[in-house]
Amino acid sequence: xxxxxxxxxxxxxxxxxxxxxxxxxxxxxxxxxxxxxxxxxxxxxxxxxxxxxxxxxxxxxxxxxxxxxxxxxxxxxxxxxxxxxxxxxxxxxxxxxxxxxxxxxxxxxxxxxxxxxxxxxxxxxxxxxxxxxxxxxxxxxxxxxxxxxxxxxxxxxxxxxxxxxxxxxxxxxxxxxxxxxxxxxxxxxxxxxxxxxxxxxxxxxxxxxxxxxxxxxxxxxxxxxxxxxxxxxxxxxxxxxxxxxxxxxxxxxxxxxxxxxxxxxxxxxxxxxxxxxxx
Amino acid sequence: xxxxxxxxxxxxxxxxxxxxxxxxxxxxxxxxxxxxxxxxxxxxxxxxxxxxxxxxxxxxxxxxxxxxxxxxxxxxxxxxxxxxxxxxxxxxxxxxxxxxxxxxxxxxxxxxxxxxxxxxxxxxxxxxxxxxxxxxxxxxxxxxxxxxxx
Numbered sequence: 001x002x003x004x005x006x007x008x009x010x011x012x013x014x015x016x017x018x019x020x021x022x023x024x025x026x027x028x029x030x031x032x033x034x035x036x037x038x039x040x041x042x043x044x045x046x047x048x049x050x051x052x053x054x055x056x057x058x059x060x061x062x063x064x065x066x067x068x069x070x071x072x073x074x075x076x077x078x079x080x081x082x083x084x085x086x087x088x089x090x091x092x093x094x095x096x097x098x099x100x101x102x103x104x105x106x107x108x109x110x111x112x113x114x115x116x117x118x119x120x121x122x123x124x125x126x127x128x129x130x131x132x133x134x135x136x137x138x139x140x141x142x143x144x145x146x147x148x149x150x151x152x153x154x155x156x157x158x159x160x161x162x163x164x165x166x167x168x169x170x171x172x173x174x175x176x177x178x179x180x181x182x183x184x185x186x187x188x189x190x191x192x193x194x195x196x197x198x199x200x201x202x203x204x205x206x207x208x209x210x211x212x213x214x215x216x217x218x219x220x221x222x223x224x225x226x227x228x229x230x231x232x233x234x235x236x237x238x239x240x241x242x243x244x245x246x247x248x249x250x251x252x253x254x255x256x257x258x259x260x261x262x263x264x265x266x267x268x269x270x271x272x273x274x275x276x277x278x279x
Numbered sequence: 280x281x282x283x284x285x286x287x288x289x290x291x292x293x294x295x296x297x298x299x300x301x302x303x304x305x306x307x308x309x310x311x312x313x314x315x316x317x318x319x320x321x322x323x324x325x326x327x328x329x330x331x332x333x334x335x336x337x338x339x340x341x342x343x344x345x346x347x348x349x350x351x352x353x354x355x356x357x358x359x360x361x362x363x364x365x366x367x368x369x370x371x372x373x374x375x376x377x378x379x380x381x382x383x384x385x386x387x388x389x390x391x392x393x394x395x396x397x398x399x400x401x402x403x404x405x406x407x408x409x410x411x412x413x414x415x416x417x418x419x420x421x422x423x424x425x426x427x428x429x
Contacts, residue, residue, distance in 0.1 A: 190406040191391040192382075192399055201389060202358050208343040209354035247401045 031211050032204040040065070043162075046269045052222075053273060055204070055213035060225075064277040072154060072223035072275030075230040078147055079155025088139025094152075097136065101159055109157030110166050110272050113261045115173040122176040124257045125153050126232070144251040150230045154221045157274035164271060165218050167264040180262030183255060189246025195259075198240075210279075215240075217263040219276025226279060233260055305394060306414050313384050314372035319394070319414035324422025332416045332423075339393065339412060339420055348427060359390060364429035374424045378417050393417065 035041060035054055040061060044053040053061060063069050084095040098104040112125040119131065129152050130141040142149040169177040184195045198207070199215030206212075220233035227235075234251035237259060241248040249255045308315050318324075333339040334352055341347060344358035365374070376383060380392035393411045396402075412420065 186400060188400045190396075190399060190402045190409075190411060193389060193391070197389040206354070206357045208340075208356050241401075242403070245403045245406050247403050 030204065031206060043271060044273070046164075049216070049267065049270050050203075050214055051216045051267070051270050051273060052213045052219055052276060052278060055211050056278060060277050060279060064273075070223065070275065070277055072221070072230050072277065075147060075151040075221070075223075076154050076158055076275060078151030079153070080151075082148060082152055083155060088133065088137035090136065090138040092137045094132070101155065105156050105159040107160050107163055109160040109274065110163050112167070113176075113257050113264065114168065115171070115176065117172070122173065122254070122257050122261060124234075124252065124260055125156060126252060127257070129153065129156070145232060145235060147230075150221045150232060153232070154230060154275045157221075157272060160272040161274065162271045164269045165264055165267045167261060167268070169261065169265050173261065176258045177261050177265065179255075180258035180260070183259045184262050189241065189244035191244040191246075193244045195240065214266075215263070216267045216270060217260060218267045218270050219273040219278070221274065222276045222278050224278050230275065233263075305396060305410050308379065310376065310383060311372075313376055314370070315375040315379055316372040318418055319375075319379075320418055322415065322418065324415075324418035324420070326419070326423040326426050328416070329419035329421070329423030332412060332420055338416065341420075344390065362424065362427055364427060366425045366427040367429040369424075371421060371425055374421045375417065378412075378420050378424075393420075 032055070035058075038058055038061070041050075041054045044051040053064065056064070063071075067073055080101070082094070083101050084093050086093045086096075094101070109125060112128070113122050114128075115121070116123050116128075116131075121127070123131065126144055126149055129149065133139040134141055142152070167173075187194045187197070195215060198212055202212050203214045204212065217233050220236065221230045222236075223230050232251060234249075234256045237256050238248035238251070306319050308319055309317065330349070333341040333347065334349065336343075341362070342349065342352055342355050344356040346355040346357065346361040346363070348363045349355075369377070377390075379394040381388045381390040382392055391411060394414065394417050396408050396410050
């Protein structure tokens with residue numbers, strides 16, 4: 001797959017070069033302008049907001065668009081299998097209570113993280129999945145970055161694909177949202193950069209070989225070529241923290257869950273695109 | 280005239296063992312109207328090493344954000360202005376200020392302070408109390424930037 005992507009990049013580069021030679025010194029198109037020429041990206045733009053799909057290369061988009069080629073579906077399949085697999089002392093599966101996921105889980109993934117009156121906490125979908133396992137199924141919780149958890153999260157979010165992100169940030173969710181916003185704008189690490197420095201101030205700009213996106217969360221869990229597997233949004237947060245030489249938090253901490261809520265609100269109205277594919 | 284005395288980094292009391300390049304014990308320097316007129320080390324900068332330090336991803340990594348006249352390196356970033364000709368536009372003292380701590384000039388800039396180790400939040404343990412580059416490397420980078428004439 002990597003090889004195809006390189007080939008396509010080369011081809012695009014060559015045609016740009018050709019165009020530049022033919023026309024009389026036209027202004028070279030920016031990386032974003034080139035991407036906006038692809039008609040497929042229009043569904044991933046709402047007003048000023050753009051998902052990571054727009055900033056991805058055409059070849060990466062092609063892989064994401066085909067569920068048979070998209071490697072993230074290996075994890076979705078794990079999720080689908082576990083959906084109806086009985087586990088734990090209560091002798092239940094997800095399906096015992098929720099029936100068919102395409103019906104019962106439609107739209108659910110677009111509303112997380114969500115405040116739960118029961119636990120008095122802001123819960124990411126992963127927290128909710130483990131809560132169900134521990135309390136209703138009497139089953140062991142899954143580790144955040146395990147194939148089981150990634151698979152179930154991707155499978156549940158897939159049932160919202162194309163639906164607009166729609167999280168609640170008022171009422172009891174407000175303080176969590178505010179904490180996430182503060183995190184987002186806080187400079188950190190030896191390089192002293194906030195999330196906003198890269199993803200608000202410089203999207204569509206090349207930072208060395210990377211085209212900065214708006215850092216949207218709506219495609220996670222995502223298959224990353226760099227990881228050679230599916231990974232969670234909180235794993236991405238750790239990476240973005242470490243690249244500015246800041247101490248990262250653990251996946252599933254309150255800090256990252258609050259940050260996830262803030263990002264989902266930034267992505268409000270953009271379509272859910274889990275499971276996405278990224279470089 | 281505005282005089283300001285800044286201490287580049289805390290003294291490395293907490294640091295044990297080897298002090299690597301870009302470590303604690305940062306030297307003090309004087310800011311004079313958004314410039315640092317005096318060399319941090321008193322030793323002339325080496326432009327060849329400055330270029331290497333600017334390229335090095337673990338050190339200056341200037342290419343992440345700036346287009347520079349270094350064609351042998353691919354993928355120059357576009358976050359900051361191109362640096363070709365910067366040695367004609369800015370003086371040595373102005374360049375030194377920008378490499379040491381650009382935020383003195385523009386508090387909102389994304390450009391890291393390459394010679395500051397205080398006032399930072401949640402720095403990874405292994406970088407705590409250290410500056411990104413050493414005092415001599417600041418001088419080397421400045422000497423290199425001075426060669427970038429238009």
